Amino acid sequence: MIQFFNVTKTYNGVRALLGVTLQVEKGEFVFLVGPSGAGKSTMLKMIFREEVPTKGQIYVCGRSTIRMRHHEIPFLRRQIGMVFQDFRLLQERTAYENVAFAMQVIGASPAEIKKRVPEVLEMMGLKGHAGMFPQQLSGGEQQRVAIARALVNKPTLLVADEPTGNLDRDTAWEIINCLQEINNQGTTVVIATHAREIVDTLRQRVIALEKGRLVRDEYEGAYAHAT
Amino acid sequence: MPMLPKTWLYIVQETLRSLKRNGWINFAAAGTTAVSLFILGVAILLVIDTNFIASSVESDVEIMAYLQDGVKEDAVTALRAQIKAIPQVKDVSFISKDQALTSLEQQFGQSGQLRQSLGGSNPLPDAFKVSTTDPRQVTGVANLLTRMPGVDKVRYGQGVVEKLLELTYYMRLIGLTVVVLLALCAIFLIATTIRLTMFARRREIVIMKSVGATDWYVRWPFLLEGIILGGAGAVVAIAVLFFSYSTLASKVMETLPFIPLMYDNLVLLQLFLSLLAAGVGLGIIGSLISVHRYLQA
Known part of the structure; x- marks a missing residue:
């Protein structure tokens, strides 16, 4: 699903990533951990083809993101759902419209949208919130709308950048459980996070970055080094 | 320009939404375009009329x-x-x-x-x-x-002919310069307006791109907005130009019959259609400049 070969990224001479090699298989659930500035966001941006590596090679969904033409990028992104710490919802649109927007944008027909959006909202437990605007929703609900939007086009990969960063403990767990459920249905999930408790409890694969280097890659790993 | 027919509706909706939302900015842009195109039209009419007068004087020599x-x-x-x-x-x-x-x-x-x-x-x-x-x-x-x-x-009329020919030459040159400068102003203003609209919609654009919208999908509503702004400006300019020029021409014919003014409906129609095309063209160029910059970033 994702392959990094000796990937290095520098921004104006500053190294963000250095010689990272890793592979994520289809259907995996992966935590990406490390202190701020370790290169987590850079890595996600490269998966998403917002950035290309300075050196090395990246394959996402079987395609080299380096050799990819500019007009092919949107079609890669349609296979990837993105979730952000700040939700990135459109404030002047309802929950339903926010989710439907992602389908309109890729040219789905109104009939498809009408069928699919309620499905995803129900899956995310937002059935009664469809007509509400983001400001009327709690943080956890807003993030679930964002996840619904990420899922509505049935991506094979879901990438989340600090999805629980703005949420309280209980709500964070609620969101992580959602993401686990999505993973159980076959979607590959990659989460960059600082939520130590969640990582330590779930014992999933953990990839740790520090100062741009991959320092640890463990299955059933913990947030910090096992002592 | 690749586009799925079913997204047409969306594009029109988005354009109208943005025209409504940024009412005064759009008004300013269309207004300035109208002023620019009006002056452009006046400049063109001046050149046409100077040529017209000059050629009737020339033919008298x-x-x-x-x-x-x-x-x-x-x-x-x-x-x-x-x-x-x-x-x-x-x-x-x-x-x-x-x-x-x-x-x-x-x-x-x-x-x-x-x-x-x-x-x-x-x-x-x-x-x-x-x-x-x-x-x-x-x-x-x-x-x-x-x-x-x-x-x-x-x-x-030794000298007279030469001077007249020289005068019309400079009139044409000055007219052309004014026209080019004004066209650049109009492009700049439309580009600025579209950039303001894009700025107002930057979150939407980021989300669109992140869920896999093609560049053309992002571009179209802004392009259409530019076309509408430029076109609306042109229509206003044409209307004002038409009424003021026909009033002027009939007044001149009444009171100063020895000044031959051009009043040819076909020439005027050509001028007005050119102004409309120019307005639309300025709108397209202006919005493409802004959209290009935005999509590159």
Whole structure:
């Protein structure tokens, strides 16, 4: 699903990533951990083809993101759902419209949208919130709308950048459980996070970055080094 | 321009939404475009009218070829044929010394007195009045006439033609410069407006791109907005231009009939269609500049 070969990224001479090699298989659930500035966001941006590596090679969904033409990028992104710490919802649109927007944008027909959006909202437990605007929703609900939007086009990969960063403990767990459920249905999930408790409890694969280097890659790993 | 037909509705919706949302900005852009295109139209009309006036003055410039005294009638006939044979000559007419004196008398008003005071003799020469097909050939034709047998002196509006031609040349040059500068202003203003709209919608654009919208999908509503802004500006400019010019033309015709103003519906229609096309073109260029910058970032 994702392959990094000796990937290095520098921004104006500053190294963000250095010689990272890793592979994520289809259907995996992966935590990406490390202190701020370790290169987590850079890595996600490269998966998403917002950035290309300075050196090395990246394959996402079987395609080299380096050799990819500019007009092919949107079609890669349609296979990837993105979730952000700040939700990135459109404030002047309802929950339903926010989710439907992602389908309109890729040219789905109104009939498809009408069928699919309620499905995803129900899956995310937002059935009664469809007509509400983001400001009327709690943080956890807003993030679930964002996840619904990420899922509505049935991506094979879901990438989340600090999805629980703005949420309280209980709500964070609620969101992580959602993401686990999505993973159980076959979607590959990659989460960059600082939520130590969640990582330590779930014992999933953990990839740790520090100062741009991959320092640890463990299955059933913990947030910090096992002592 | 790749596009799925079913997204047309969305694009129109988004364009209307943004026109409604940024009402005053759009109003300012369309208004400034209208002003620019109006001035552009005035500049073009000025150039057209100067050319029109200049060409009617130019066509009035005639050459007078005065003959030596005592040229025989058959020589005059031969000379006439010779002048007529010059390809650039449009028309030749012979003015005998008698005719010249008569018309001079008419100008002075009191018939008979002039002849009397001249003591019966007529000092005026016979002459040919020659007009050319193109005013720029006046000088060349005049030179040819000077060298013909029997021709004494050749007179034409020396300098006047050259000055007029020079004037129209500069008018055209200045007009063109003004037009280009104004077009650049309009493009800049539309580009700025579209950039403001894009800034207002930056979150949407980021989300669109992150869920896999193609560049053209992002671009279209802004392009359409630019077209509407430029087109609306052009329509306003055309309306104002039409009413003010037709009023001006009829006033001038009433009060200053000797100033020939162009009033040709076909020419005006062409001008108005060109202005509309220019407005739409400026809108497209302006929005593409902004969208291009935004999508690159």
